[in-house]
Amino acid sequence: xxxxxxxxxxxxxxxxxxxxxxxxxxxxxxxxxxxxxxxxxxxxxxxxxxxxxxxxxxxxxxxxxxxxxxxxxxxxxxxxxxxxxxxxxxxxxxxxxxxxxxxxxxxxxxxxxxxxxxxxxxxxxxxxxxxxxxxxxxxxxxx
Numbered sequence: 001x002x003x004x005x006x007x008x009x010x011x012x013x014x015x016x017x018x019x020x021x022x023x024x025x026x027x028x029x030x031x032x033x034x035x036x037x038x039x040x041x042x043x044x045x046x047x048x049x050x051x052x053x054x055x056x057x058x059x060x061x062x063x064x065x066x067x068x069x070x071x072x073x074x075x076x077x078x079x080x081x082x083x084x085x086x087x088x089x090x091x092x093x094x095x096x097x098x099x100x101x102x103x104x105x106x107x108x109x110x111x112x113x114x115x116x117x118x119x120x121x122x123x124x125x126x127x128x129x130x131x132x133x134x135x136x137x138x139x140x141x142x143x
Contacts, residue, residue: 004091006098012050017094018042019087024078038078041090046071051098059101073097 003011024038045051045059045067060067067073075097077090113121 004095006095007102010050010052010055010098010102012043012048012098016043016048016050017091019090021083024086035083037081037083037086038076039083039086039090041075041077041087041094043073043075043094044071045073054104055098055101058105059098062097062101 002014004014005011018041020040020042021036022038022040023036045056045063048056051059056071059073060071063073066075073094075090075093077086077093079089080086
């Protein structure tokens with residue numbers, strides 16, 4: 001079988017993918033009732049030897065409800081009327097998801113607000129308080 005390239009380090013074997021063709025709803029005329037054109041692609045990410053552990057962890061977070069508790073990623077495609085185009089669409093979506101998971105997120109470096117930004121924030125707060133103070137009704141006159 002052929003390999004599907006995700007990036008320089010990761011490629012998955014097509015034998016790791018399970019494709020199931022089901023009847024699609026939507027456009028297609030009489031053909032929609034006769035031919036199973038929608039694709040349900042299953043990829044066992046939890047036990048795939050192709051994925052490093054860190055990618056697997058990020059994939060679980062990115063996939064959300066598309067991943068089962070057992071770690072099987074399910075991608076459905078039924079947009080096109082032909083089986084082959086839906087198959088390619090499902091594989092493309094899987095590859096996109098895996099590429100996103102393969103990217104390491106940039107670490108956030110903590111920064112302190114500058115002195116000027118602190119001054120500006122406090123000045124804005126002071127002005128706002130002044131505006132609100134002026135809106136108040138004046139105190140009752142002492143008799």
